[in-house]
Amino acid sequence: MCGRYAASRGAEDLAKIFGIEKWDPEEVLTPDYNVAPTKEVPVVLDRPLKGADAAAAGPSAAGRPVRQLRKLRWGLVPSWAKSPEGAARMINARAETVHEKPSYRRAFASRRCILPADGYYEWVTGPQERELEVEGKRKRPRKQPYFVTPADGSVLAMAGLYEFWRDRTLPDDHPQAWWVTCAVITTEAERTPLAVAPAEGPRSLYDIHPRMPLMLTPDRWDAWLDPTRTDVDGLRALLEPPPPGLMRAYPVSTAVSSVRNNGPELLRELPAPEEDTLF
Numbered sequence: 001m002c003g004r005y006a007a008s009r010g011a012e013d014l015a016k017i018f019g020i021e022k023w024d025p026e027e028v029l030t031p032d033y034n035v036a037p038t039k040e041v042p043v044v045l046d047r048p049l050k051g052a053d054a055a056a057a058g059p060s061a062a063g064r065p066v067r068q069l070r071k072l073r074w075g076l077v078p079s080w081a082k083s084p085e086g087a088a089r090m091i092n093a094r095a096e097t098v099h100e101k102p103s104y105r106r107a108f109a110s111r112r113c114i115l116p117a118d119g120y121y122e123w124v125t126g127p128q129e130r131e132l133e134v135e136g137k138r139k140r141p142r143k144q145p146y147f148v149t150p151a152d153g154s155v156l157a158m159a160g161l162y163e164f165w166r167d168r169t170l171p172d173d174h175p176q177a178w179w180v181t182c183a184v185i186t187t188e189a190e191r192t193p194l195a196v197a198p199a200e201g202p203r204s205l206y207d208i209h210p211r212m213p214l215m216l217t218p219d220r221w222d223a224w225l226d227p228t229r230t231d232v233d234g235l236r237a238l239l240e241p242p243p244p245g246l247m248r249a250y251p252v253s254t255a256v257s258s259v260r261n262n263g264p265e266l267l268r269e270l271p272a273p274e275e276d277t278l279f
Helices: 011-018 051-057 105-110 127-134 216-227 231-237
Strands: 005-007 032-035 040-047 066-074 092-094 112-117 119-125 143-150 156-166 178-188 209-211 247-251
Touching: 005 112, 011 040, 011 066, 011 112, 032 209, 040 156, 040 216, 105 112, 105 156, 105 231, 112 178, 119 156, 119 209, 156 209, 156 216
Parallel strands: 066 178, 092 178
Antiparallel strands: 005 032, 005 119, 040 066, 040 112, 112 156, 119 143, 143 247, 156 178, 178 209
16 A cells, blocks of 8 residues: 655656646645655646636647646545545555546546655564464554665656545635545555565565555656546556566664654664564
8 A cells, every 4th residue: 555655856856757847836845754644745647727827838738738746635535525524545546446436437537647756655564563463462563664665766656546626615716615636546566576675574565565556667657647548448558567676675763653753864774673663
């Protein structure tokens, strides 16, 4: 799954990587090393410009999808939802069923996006801890967090969806009348060896967690973001997992387990799992 991740790149950096044509220069992307559900996160999407933005862009942008960098709320609210309650539970959509689930299928057809990240966090319960849990000697096992990131230092382009929701309790001109939310698509985690594995601990992504965010390689970015592509079978083909062996994982401080902690020190690699996790 993906329940927490890091996103530290600035708008100019992301613009170069993804070929962004439009972003709000006043909307500062503050580095976030502990992105949690319901936060506003940077998202790359292709969508025609409207209103003043379309007029400012001129005839060249008329009607065509324009690649944009936006900040959306993480936790998808379906357009038909009566309220935004439950958004924090809809942070992930499964690649195997995203095309048919009522909450995601409309967005899958035409509102796809990419969530850029440095990498994501996942927590592992150590073998000895699991034994204690089974024996009832500890009700809540302590877990060791790992940071999973592309081995070559490139951006982790997580496949995602976005959706619009209208708050009917507010007037049309209210700045919060419309919510734009998003979700990360996940797939089965790789069982092949990591490109770089920790000296102690898991040897594959599956050893860390059975699910992982679906990473899109650059050759799929344009097709995935193109809103004119609506063929479900063709889109599902884009959900094939990336080639194995692109990722590395390493243990990080348990400080990341608290959303109150947020800084580059959370990405610091530990020489070994912390002792109190008993990995």
